[in-house]
Every structure is written in C-alpha cells, then in structure tokens.
Amino acid sequence: MRRVLIAILGTALGTALLVGAKALGPSPQPAVATAPLDPTPSPTHRPSPKASHTSSPKATTKTRTILGGAFSAAGFGDVQVRVVVTGQHLDDVQVVQMSNRPLNAPERLRQQALASQSARLTIISGATYTSRAYMRSLQSALDKR
Amino acid sequence: VSAGASPADRFGAPRVRADQRALRAASGAHVVVPPSRTFKAVFVANFWLGLAVALGVWWLNTPSGSVQSTADALIEVGRVTGLVSGYALLVQVLLMSRLGLLERNVSANDIIRWHREMGATVIITVLAHVAFLLAGYAAQDNAPIVSETLLVLRTYQDIVSAFVATGILAGIGLLAVRAVRAIVSYEVWHFLHLATYAVLLLSYGHQFALGRDLAGPGRAFWIALYVAVLLALFWGRVVDPLRLNLRHRLRVANVVAEGHDTFSIYIRGHRLDELGAQAGQFFRWRFLTRNGWWQSHPFSLSAAPHHAWLRLTIKAVGGHTERLRHLQPGARVLAEGPSGGFTAERQRRPRALLIAAGSGIAPIRALLEELPPGATVIYRASVPGDLIFTDELDWLARTRDTRVHYVVGSRDAPGPQWALSPAGLAALVPDVARRDVYLCGPEGLVSAATDVLRTLRVPRRHIHRDPFEF
Numbered sequence: 269m270r271r272v273l274i275a276i277l278g279t280a281l282g283t284a285l286l287v288g289a290k291a292l293g294p295s296p297q298p299a300v301a302t303a304p305l306d307p308t309p310s311p312t313h314r315p316s317p318k319a320s321h322t323s324s325p326k327a328t329t330k331t332r333t334i335l336g337g338a339f340s341a342a343g344f345g346d347v348q349v350r351v352v353v354t355g356q357h358l359d360d361v362q363v364v365q366m367s368n369r370p371l372n373a374p375e376r377l378r379q380q381a382l383a384s385q386s387a388r389l390t391i392i393s394g395a396t397y398t399s400r401a402y403m404r405s406l407q408s409a410l411d412k413r
Numbered sequence: 414v415s416a417g418a419s420p421a422d423r424f425g426a427p428r429v430r431a432d433q434r435a436l437r438a439a440s441g442a443h444v445v446v447p448p449s450r451t452f453k454a455v456f457v458a459n460f461w462l463g464l465a466v467a468l469g470v471w472w473l474n475t476p477s478g479s480v481q482s483t484a485d486a487l488i489e490v491g492r493v494t495g496l497v498s499g500y501a502l503l504v505q506v507l508l509m510s511r512l513g514l515l516e517r518n519v520s521a522n523d524i525i526r527w528h529r530e531m532g533a534t535v536i537i538t539v540l541a542h543v544a545f546l547l548a549g550y551a552a553q554d555n556a557p558i559v560s561e562t563l564l565v566l567r568t569y570q571d572i573v574s575a576f577v578a579t580g581i582l583a584g585i586g587l588l589a590v591r592a593v594r595a596i597v598s599y600e601v602w603h604f605l606h607l608a609t610y611a612v613l614l615l616s617y618g619h620q621f622a623l624g625r626d627l628a629g630p631g632r633a634f635w636i637a638l639y640v641a642v643l644l645a646l647f648w649g650r651v652v653d654p655l656r657l658n659l660r661h662r663l664r665v666a667n668v669v670a671e672g673h674d675t676f677s678i679y680i681r682g683h684r685l686d687e688l689g690a691q692a693g694q695f696f697r698w699r700f701l702t703r704n705g706w707w708q709s710h711p712f713s714l715s716a717a718p719h720h721a722w723l724r725l726t727i728k729a730v731g732g733h734t735e736r737l738r739h740l741q742p743g744a745r746v747l748a749e750g751p752s753g754g755f756t757a758e759r760q761r762r763p764r765a766l767l768i769a770a771g772s773g774i775a776p777i778r779a780l781l782e783e784l785p786p787g788a789t790v791i792y793r794a795s796v797p798g799d800l801i802f803t804d805e806l807d808w809l810a811r812t813r814d815t816r817v818h819y820v821v822g823s824r825d826a827p828g829p830q831w832a833l834s835p836a837g838l839a840a841l842v843p844d845v846a847r848r849d850v851y852l853c854g855p856e857g858l859v860s861a862a863t864d865v866l867r868t869l870r871v872p873r874r875h876i877h878r879d880p881f882e883f
Contacts, residue, residue, distance in 0.1 A: 291480035
C-alpha cells in the first residue's frame with residue numbers, strides 16, 4: 269500500500285515539475301510564430317490540385333468564394349477551408365475537409381479569423397496540428413484574394 | 414487424516430523413484446534459467462526509458478514558456494497524465510501477458526506488486542487526465558465545465574468510447590479497495606478484470622486521433638509499443654498455452670482427500686518429462702467441466718513433477734474449489750506455465766530452512782524433493798486437523814534427512830509465539846543464518862517471519878518468498 273502511494277505521489281510530483289518547467293522561461297511569441305505560416309507550402313503540404321479560384325480575381329468588390337489548399341494535420345487527416353471575401357474583406361470561412369474536429373475547433377478558429385481578418389490565429393490547445401493546418405489553408409486562400 | 418505413504422503409492426507409480434533433477438538433466442529437454450537479477454534490472458530500466466521517451470515527446474512538443482494561463486497549465490497536466498496513463502496501461506497488460514520470459518525471470522511476487530502499483534497509477538492518472546483536460550478546456554472557453562464536457566463528447570473523435578473506458582477503469586479501481594474486494598465474489602472480480610482488454614480497445618482510438626504527442630514523431634514510438642505488447646499478449650496467452658496443451662494433453666487422473674477440507678488432484682499427460690517444470694513452480698489450471706471451464710487458477714505443484722503425473726493440492730475455500738473436489742478422472746485440463754521462481758535453483762547455501770503455513774505447505778512439500786538432503790521444515794497450522802502431508806513428511810524425513818517441526822496452535826498461544834520469535838527460531842534451527850530460507854504462507858506470517866529472520870542476520874538474498882495470495 270505504501271508503495272502504491274509513493275507511485276501516485278511520484279506521478280503527481282513529476283507532472284507538476286514538468287508542467288512547471290514549461291511555465292518558466294520567456295513567453296513565446298504569439299502562437300503563430302511557433303508555427304510560421306508559409307505562404308508557399310512545403311512539398312509535403314502541397315495544396316491539393318482542387319485548390320483554385322472559383323471566381324475571377326479581378327472583381328474587387330464582388331463577393332467571391334476562394335478554395336484554400338489542403339494541408340496535412342499530421343496524422344489527423346487533411347484540413348481545407350473555403351473563404352468568402354468581398355474585396356479584401358473576409359466575410360466567412362467554411363470548412364471543406366477536417367476529419368478531426370476537436371474542441372469545437374472549426375467554429376473557434378472561424379471566429380478568430382473573422383475578428384482578426386487574417387490567418388494569424390491563436391493555436392487551440394488540444395487541437396494544435398488541426399489549428400496549424402487550418403491557418404495554412406486559410407492563408408493560402410487569402411493569398412489568392 | 415489421509416492414507417498412503419507417498420504420492421507414488423497412491424497413484425500406483427513405482428515406489429522407488431529416480432531423483433527428479435537427475436532424470437530431467439539426463440533427458441536434456443530443457444534448461445531452466447533461475448530468476449535473473451539481470452533480467453529484472455533490464456526490464457525495470459526499459460520501463461523507465463519508455464516512460465522517458467513518452468514524456469520526452471511531450472517536452473519537445475511544448476515550447477518553453479508556453480504555459481501562461483491556468484487553462485494552459487491544466488491542459489498540459491491533462492496531457493502529461495494522459496501519456497502516463499496510456500503508458501502504464503500498456504505496461505500493465507504486458508505484466509499480465511503471461512509471457513514465459515517474464516513469468517520465469519521475475520518472481521510472481523514482483524509481478525503482483527508491480528501490477529498493483531501500476532494499476533493504481535493507471536486509474537489515478539486516467540481520472541486526472543479527464544478532470545484536468547475538461548477543466549482546462551472549460552477555462553480556455555470560459556464555459557461551465559458541464560457544457561464543455563458535452564461539447565467534447567459531441568465533437569471529439571472516439572471520445573465517447575474513451576469515456577466508457579474511464580468508467581470501466583474506475584469500476585476496477587473501486588474493486589481494488591480492500592473493503593469492496595471482500596464483498597465481491599471472485600467471479601465478478603474476474604470478469605471486471607477481463608474488461609481491462611475492453612479498456613485498451615476503447616481507449617486507443619482517442620489516443621491516436623486526438624493525442625498531440627501521439628501524432629508526428631511520437632506516433633512511431635506508440636505504434637511500436639502497442640505492437641510489442643499485443644505480440645507479448647498473443648504469445649503468452651495463445652501460442653504458449655496452445656503449444657503446451659497440444660503437446661502434453663493433460664487429464665485428471667485421480668482426486669484424493671488429504672485432510673478435511675484439502676484434496677489433491679493428480680494429472681496425467683503425454684511426455685510430462687519434457688514439461689520443464691520444477692518443484693516450487695505453479696501452473697494456472699483450467700478444468701474443462703461444465704461450470705469450471707471459464708476460470709483458471711494458479712496452483713503450485715505439491716510434489717516434484719514426475720514423468721507420469723503432476724500433483725496439485727487444493728483447499729476448498731469457495732464454490733469453484735469445492736466443485737473441483739468432485740472432478741471425474743479423465744476430465745480434460747488446460748494448463749499455463751510453469752511460472753514462478755520459487756525453486757531449488759534459487760538456493761545459494763548447502764542447506765535450507767522452509768517455513769510453511771496453511772496450504773503454503775504444497776510448494777514447500779514439492780521443494781523438499783529437489784533441495785539437497787538436510788533441510789528443516791517449520792510447518793505452522795492453527796489446529797492439528799489442518800496438517801496435511803504428515804506421512805509424506807515422515808517419508809521425506811527418512812529418505813532425505815528432513816527435520817520437521819510442527820507448530821500447531823492459535824496465533825496467540827505461547828508455543829507458536831515462541832517458535833516464531835527470534836529466540837525460538839534460533840533454538841529450533843541453530844544454523845539459520847547459514848541457510849537459505851523458503852517462505853510460503855499467508856502474507857502476515859511471511860512478513861512477520863521475514864522480520865524475525867532479518868533479526869537473526871539471515872541475508873535478504875537468502876530469503877525466498879512465494880506469493881500465497883494470488
């Protein structure tokens with residue numbers, strides 16, 4: 269029984285130390301900085317061929333729908349979004365593919381994107397890979413405005 | 414009490430029997446490796462290494478200084494406890510895989526102790542994992558924890574089954590509490606333990622679908638871990654038992670009464686000399702009768718393995734053991750084993766002292782045949798009617814120079830108190846410090862005797878204990 273207690277207390281102490289250690293040190297740049305948004309995706313994260321303009325880029329005030337590239341969310345499948353823009357203004361973000369949707373991630377990321385009018389979003393803890401892929405796809409769509 | 418001078422007489426086997434060890438050595442069928450301290454050390458080192466890798470992946474995935482808010486801290490604690498519980502669950506299944514390598518190189522005592530510690534760790538860390546993550550997500554969303562939980566259940570992949578798995582684990586954890594364990598029948602306890610496999614099945618989905626540290630580079634490590642554990646499980650639970658039972662085709666030969674509530678089962682089979690078992694080891698026995706086929710129980714051999722038969726001795730304590738008394742000759746038996754390192758090969762000194770209580774006498778009785786002559790036995794029982802094998806012990810006293818002290822009486826009676834005190838033990842066995850000591854009996858007696866032996870300066874490495882409570 270005593271050894272069981274030691275095992276449990278040891279786990280608790282170890283966990284506290286590990287997480288505590290990550291609380292020290294300088295605050296990292298906004299989460300986007302740790303996941304740089306590369307407008308030209310690496311070969312492994314190449315946008316799917318489907319990624320294309322669904323309307324003419326010339327019309328600057330018309331409301332258009334642009335499909336972003338599909339990006340791998342490391343083991344969670346691909347993520348691909350479609351944006352609705354009027355001129356440069358981002359009206360809406362719709363998810364085309366996202367097999368794993370933890371933490372209400374699509375809605376939370378959409379809110380952030382609409383508020384910031386950009387692809388610079390805060391990564392959702394618990395949906396890190398999905399958030400990153402979402403930002404990349406969003407960025408690739410916004411780049412085609 | 415019981416009739417017949419030696420087990421060989423009762424079974425009708427030749428009275429004069431060859432020395433078991435010489436016989437098996439001559440057959441050359443097997444080499445039994447004694448429980449190895451090296452193996453145990455390597456196993457333990459690998460356990461810590463694996464844990465370090467699992468947590469190392471988390472460490473690298475978590476940028477320094479990224480834990481800024483309470484929500485961050487709660488979520489990271491949830492992640493770490495999740496990794497620990499997933500790892501501990503796999504180790505737990507590995508410990509119970511019955512892999513021969515483990516069963517014979519690590520004493521059953523250690524396996525049971527680790528199983529208990531690991532089990533507690535799995536349950537506590539799983540509960541912490543769930544609680545911390547839900548609290549963390551709720552804090553992040555500024556939402557009440559109940560609605561956050563519902564959101565998680567609705568939107569997360571494979572999360573419902575993971576919640577079911579947590580419920581099962583909590584149930585198993587509750588059973589481990591002694592007070593609860595005492596009122597639950599073995600059968601219920603057994604089936605809930607089997608549900609651990611369901612936990613593995615129900616929980617792996619969410620681990621791989623949602624676990625940040627199981628994606629990317631960590632994925633290969635976890636897949637390797639799962640594959641290794643499942644292979645061990647398959648080998649230990651399917652391949653090995655299948656091989657043993659197809660080869661030896663065990664059947665009940667006879668059931669013989671030993672005392673008022675104790676009886677022996679003699680087992681016959683093919684090529685038993687190639688079984689590779691030693692006195693002091695146990696098998697897990699499954700008797701294929703109408704209501705007993707689904708459960709298997711560990712029983713030690715109560716006589717050194719013979720080329721024509723094996724014997725196990727059982728005390729009727731519950732429904733299952735009571736029914737075993739009425740086994741018919743010819744009933745099929747499935748066995749898993751041999752297991753345990755409570756063998757004569759552990760011996761380091763020329764002579765041994767063996768202390769037995771209750772049905773702990775069974776492996777001690779078997780060991781006497783394989784230990785060198787000159788051993789001393791202290792046999793503890795509360796009433797004379799509980800003593801069994803008295804005529805066999807007489808036979809061993811004659812043929813193998815064994816000295817037997819019967820210590821009979823209640824725990825508080827002066828005789829037993831004296832016999833198991835440092836002074837008493839030193840008087841009964843003056844050279845105790847120069848002997849190996851084999852202990853088998855209820856936990857209370859074994860640990861009390863260990864303390865006395867330590868007082869008498871018996872080195873720890875000369876004290877061999879067999880777990881009596883399975």
